[in-house]
Amino acid sequence: MNEQVDTPKFRYNAALACKIEAQWQDYWQEHGTFHAPNPVGDLADPKHPRSGAPKQFVLDMFPYPSGSGLHVGHPLGFIGTDVFARFQRMAGFNVLHTMGFDAFGLPAEQYAVQTGTHPRTTTEENILRYRAQLRMLGLGHDDRRSVATIDVDYYRWTQWIFLQIFNSWFDPSVNKARPIAELEAQLAHLPAAERNKIVDEHRLAYISEAPVNWCPGLGTVLANEEITADGRSERGNFPVFKRNLKQWMMRITAYADRLIDDLDDVQWPEPIKLMQRNWIGRSTGAFIDFAVGEESDQDLTRRPANIAEPPRESSKSAIKVFTTRPDTVYGATYMVLAPEHELVDKLVPAGWPAGTHGKWTTGHSSPAEAVAAYRLFTASKSEVERQADAKEKTGVFIGAYATNPANGAQIPIFIADYVLAGYGTGAIMAVPGQDERDWEFAEIFELPIIRTVEPPAGWEGKAFTGEGPAINSGMLDGLGVAEAKAKIIDWLESAKSGEGAVTYRLRDWLFSRQRYWGEPFPIVYDESGRAIALPDSMLPVELPEVADFSPKTFADDDAGSSPETPLSRATEWVHVTLDLGDGPRQYTRETNVMPQWAGSCWYQMRYADPSNDKAFIDPANEAYWVGPREGQQSGGVDLYVGGVEHAVLHLLYARFWHKILFDLGYVSSFEPYHRLFNQGYIQAYAYTDERGAYVPAEEVVEEQPGVYVWNGQKVDREYGKMGKSLRNVVTPDEMCERYGADTFRVYEMSMGPLEVSRPWETRAVVGAQRFLQRVWRAIVDETTGAATVVDTPADDATRRALHKAIAGIREDMFGLRFNTAIAKLIELTNALTKLPATPREVAEPLVVMLSPLAPHIAEELWRKLGHDETVTYQDFPVADPALLVEETVTYPVQVNGKVRARVSVAADADEETVRTAALAEVNVANPKKVIVIPGKLVSVVA
């Protein structure tokens, strides 16, 4: 190739860019350019130019270091935060920006199972590859602060935090976590066994034998958040079954209210807040007891008020329902239990009551038979089928009646799958008049419908769910919905038939996984099987070496199988003799590991104090980097950038842990991430041939609009993710080689607003390269490599253009609008290329403003302009307001909304002058009205 025959020696092309970039990356590393000083500890540095300055903590959602490395979509957010962080440094802040790795997780383990390579080996190799790729992009990270969740020094503290959670309980009377010792003291009067039982039941991390999501295909249990809507595992898409298994849970439900309410104090995108609110699903209403059979004996087990869970179970003599509309109780004409509700079997009588409606029996000769048949019917339906059938209500009468506490009416009890066992109490009072589902069901089974809220005049619909006065409701008649609710709740409480209540869709967090590659629990069991926390001195509990990394997996649909953990096979590790204060004894280790979400619940705090071996973070460092501030009461990182896919999982779990640490006094902030920003995704086209096989996207050409051809054959285009199997991956490595990292960064940032997803287009990258070339050429002689700037002052127009650019770019940078900032830099540069020589007074601010976006070329140009220091800590330019005012303004003159002329007048001309000048230009005899918008336009109404 002779492509460079005529290329000047110092043309800014890929070869030169790569050379410059490597040099500056070395410089930054040697000089620790991006080291941010801490207030205390070994990262404190009082001599640092930003020591003690106002802080900015800029955070990326840290990546899982996958084996396939980064593609061009991954760094979009990383580059965005880097640009912002570099800008903030220039704006005077002490900026913490680094990058760690969320490195526990399934892929490395699955690879280990296949190849026998230890997950640590694979993961550490992948991390090295990621670090190299990130370095190549010129990201200004403080590398001293980079941590990986698999580092023993890191997960030691993950385990320590787990112990704090295990060793605390939630006190509803103060709505916060307290040390478990305080509960033990409160129960000191009880015998040890009983006390231990109550204590263990109240821990924020506790063991429960409860229905969990068992996934035989993965050999592990999963959290609700990890299950898709059609009841399969998010990872692997295997069927998931409800099984009663003994598992670790985290009492996230105790924080449901605070997790909702504190969203008001953070600056997050509204859709994300909404998703969290919906996921938590708070409903306010009442529990109401519907008596069944003989009168009930109200035996509520009494415990000290602040440690009792509200009694949620129905008793033998009453069915407890939850409703958000207690005001409609007079309209409850029947009840529905979930088919698997525990009371069903106790309520089913031997035979159908006399006069049972023909439709209610569904043709069966006894209630027991009807119930059994219906249960079989619902159990055979998959989750998908059940949802598809949702329109068609099914159910069966169980032969028993309950008493409506409001009016004493005897109402029939049904089971139906439109009532879910897992929500509320698994039972409802059915009010067809005000509930669409109940109406549908009532129509099918010919049940009575009583309206208890008067619909508006002319209402022709069925169930009416809106506001209106109560009717047919005894003492409630005439009241609005809100007053009726309050009144009936008072009445129910005084009649001991119910109570006001709040329920949540959120369930406790299933915290154990039957995997190898995760954090071991710092827990052992004594001979009685009680879980005992290991003392801090025994941390970390390191993962043992095992021969086989795989949990036992089963056929996808083997619902009856049981989990078997990989760690349980490390028998020497499992059975230990320890002295936990009462002499050496035999203990058995917990063999589950923590879920992948554990490590990401607190990593940002470790960034702030990465090498502290006395605490997970020093309080002074915590207060400085994430403590509360004026206008930022919650505290937390200043900017957190990542994808929407973590809207409920990671973000909810991390908030939960953070609040516990706050309650226990370890942190001063009550939210981990003050401002959240969701970056869009870079998507890509993929092409399939006739057989549906993917062809290399790079080699496809568009022969005519909409006609795509590969190797002479027509192919179909689809749009979506970038992935190996889709044969459309473009890597940052390729881009850096072909254009240089700066070009790549500028291209990614110029494609559109950071929050918007957009298609990747390799051929468009050249635009960014041309821009940087023009900047280079405006300052450097392409043949000699010397700076060509002149020290003569800029002409007035150029100077004004500069200050206009400065004002706009500064604002855009603060607002994360890098695409428009780049457009303004391009405009300024294009203005410079028309000048015979670039004045230094424009070149220098241009380089400084370019540096957050294209840091390597900016450093090089800064050096060529005669500066010895890095450009990193230069002040970002500030516009001179005097130069932002134009001397003359050209007004478009509209006549009836259409531009008919333009007039130029002095910027300080008064309205009358503008008006006269405008009217002189247009031929309008007697204008009805003339509107002058100073500085904008003149509008004439003819």
Added chain:
RNA sequence: GCGGGAGUGGCGGAAUGGCAGACGCGCCAGACUUAGGAUCUGGUGCCUUCGGGCGUGGGGGUUCAAGUCCCCCCUCCCGCACCA
């Protein structure tokens, strides 16, 4: 079904209620070249009888002025999905 977001040139995208299409890609023309998938310069919404007309998913409205505000409708994307 409920909730949220979005529809602007061939493409990505700009526009505190004030000149729609900044900036970039592509395309067209030209320059420099043995050459161009390099670089530079100019042009580029659509239609046009060259006067102008029409244009921000569609329809109505408010206004001197609407991509932007209000009402109705359509399409696409995301979340939740019988949540009592």
